[in-house]
Amino acid sequence: MPRDPETDWLSAAQQTLDTMTLSPRAAHRGRVEEIGDGVAMISGLRDVGLDEVLHFSGGQTGFARVLDPDQIGCVLLDGTTQVEAGDAVYGTGTVVDVPVGAGLLGRIVDPLGRPLDGKGAITADTRMPIERAAPAIIDRDLVTEPVQTGVVVVDTLFPLGRGQRELIVGDHSTGKTTLAIDAIMAQAHSDMICVYVAIGQKSSSVRRAITALQTAGNFDRCIVVVASAASAPGLQWIAPYAGMTMAEHFRDAGQHALIVIDDLSKHAATHREIALLTRQSPGREAYPGDVFYIHARLLERAAKLSAALGGGSLTALPIAETVAGNLSDYIPTNLISITDGQIVLDAALFHQGQKPAVDAGLSVSRVGGKTQAKLLRTAAGTLRLDYAQFLELEVFTRFGGMPDGRVRSQLTRGARIREALRQDQHTPFRLADEVALMMAVQAGLLDAVPTSAVAAFRAGVPARLDQQAAAQVQTITDTSTLDDTGHAHLLDVLNAYAETFAVQP
Structure with missing residues (x-):
């Protein structure tokens, strides 16, 4: 007598139910109230912490940026086209983290550590949060070892040291990125690992920078983090923190790293955009009141560690853009006060053919000759x-x-x-x-x-x-x-x- 398929299915379902252990399960679930321009306003997640990763029912992710009593301002890390009002949102209890380790060397990734170069998945030693505390004063050592940038005007007049934070500032198209890329290329035969972070840059500009690094012969000791102008604002916002975490891994292992952040003016503009969309109170030039703090806590992570902690170092070369050479603008003055000196590029010198167009009068290294090679x-x-x-x-x-x-x-x-x-x-x-x-x-x-x-x-x-x-x-x-x-x-x-x-x- 032939077997009844429906009976077999019911029997299998009954066996599955008999072996299941049914118990209550708690889930932090909220609801999208508004969505637009990369920011979602969410209700119902009362226990979410600051910078906690949130998952949307459509598969997108974001992180909680603003915690109000009634709503949460969530910055999306993916596109917003598939997120709609009424969608379910779930808390994860974790913060944004990125892969770190030698598996990232020679790779081009986005701020979440996802590969962009088509070379397959990233093999990471571990994952670390993008927000980490800066080393304490007692954990730091004096900045005495030089960083040879290979740029004559910098190495002779404004020498840099391992663990220093030197701002590169100037008008649009005056050679800021070129100067930073040259500093990375000069490490081809040094023991420094280099991280280049592109924030809000045109794809063509990023492609030129990557091509220059690949032809320099030391790309296998570089990490490129790209959050282009077409990327979600959330990715652009976390990019410098992600790059800093990737570089810190090598510093904490007793190695030496150099990070270039290109550039923090665009990062500040993204921060302002997110702040206004999440209805934070605007301040000077519509920037929120914490715009100084977000960059200070980022750049303070660059340091030379004491011998007891391995003696590793992390040198930062942040880039900022001025308008008509105005160094007294809000963001440039903030960054100048945070860093240990600035290399100022002058548009007039650039157009006269003096390249690099370094203004010797306005540029300064506040570490100075202490790090310069004695022979030089x-x-x-x-x-x-x-x-x-x-x-x-x-x-x-x-x-x-x-x-x-x-x-x-x-x-x-x-x-x-x-x-x-x-x-x-x-x-x-x-x-x-x-x-x-x-x-x-x-x-x-x-x-x-x-x-x-x-x-x-x-x-x-x-x-x-x-x-x-x-x-x-x-x-x-x-x-x-x-x-x-x-x-x-x-x-x-x-x-x-x-x-x-x-x-x-």
Whole structure:
């Protein structure tokens, strides 16, 4: 007699019910009241904590940003097209976290650690929350080790140290990102791991930056976190915190890391947008009152740890954009007061062809010579003072008149200094190249070289050193020192090289 399929199904269902343990289950459930522009107002979740991850019935996620007595302001981390008023929302009891570890190296990810490069899933050591407390004062050490950026004007005039926070600030399209990318490229042969965070940037700009990093040869020691202009505001908001957490993992393991945040002006604008949509009280320029705090708590996480904690370091290069060179604007002044110095890029210098367009008068490193390589500091000597005097004298000589011999020599030397400080993008110099260039300038070897030929001299220094002073280059690379014999030999090589460019009488 054939078996009845319906009877078999009922029998199987009965067996399943008999083996099930039925018990009550609690779930934190709320309801979407309003939705728009990446922000959802939710009711019914009274026990949700600040920054707690929330799940929507359609599969989207967000985090609680504002906790009012009657409603919760939730910032979505995905698109809003599938979220509607009336949808169910569930609390998770966890905060936003990201994967960390060596599995992220060489990868391009979004602020949640999801891969964007098509290379498969991320293999992470663990996951850590994006919001972490900054190291206590007692856990920090002095900032004394240099960070060689490969940019001559920075390394000689405004040296950076491991654990420092140096702001790069300037108008739109003045080379801020290029300067930061050059600093990352210069770490190709160092022990520093680099994290580049792009916030609200155009896809074409991000693509150019990634291409430059990939051609530098050290991309396998880099992590790129991308929250483009087309990303949800929530992703743009958490991007710098996610990148900082990824970099902190290496710092806490006793390694050294460098993070570039490009840029915090756009992050502040996103914070203002979210604050206004969640009905927070606006303050100056419509920014909420905590706009200083969100950046202070972020950048304070960059530090040099004490030897007891492994001696690791995290150096931060945040970027900010000004309008018409106005450094007294709200966000730039906030960031200047938080960081340990600023590198100011001037639009006028940029359009005159002085690249990098660093304003030597407004830029400063508040750590300064304490971190500069001693050999480079000796070679540079009074370079900054000489250059400042040249810029002042140059202004006065524009009014006419024939300067005396001493002033003419200062103008001659200053013009060579300015040319020596120029540098093509994505061509970082080694420490030995910078030392040699400064020795040539300060010893007056370029005074007889036409100003128009200094660029060719500067570009040819690395190859000439490799050919005729390879032992000295290796010594400088290994020990950052040079004895008297090596110093004399290096000067002879530079003098002979400069004579090939000098004007013959």
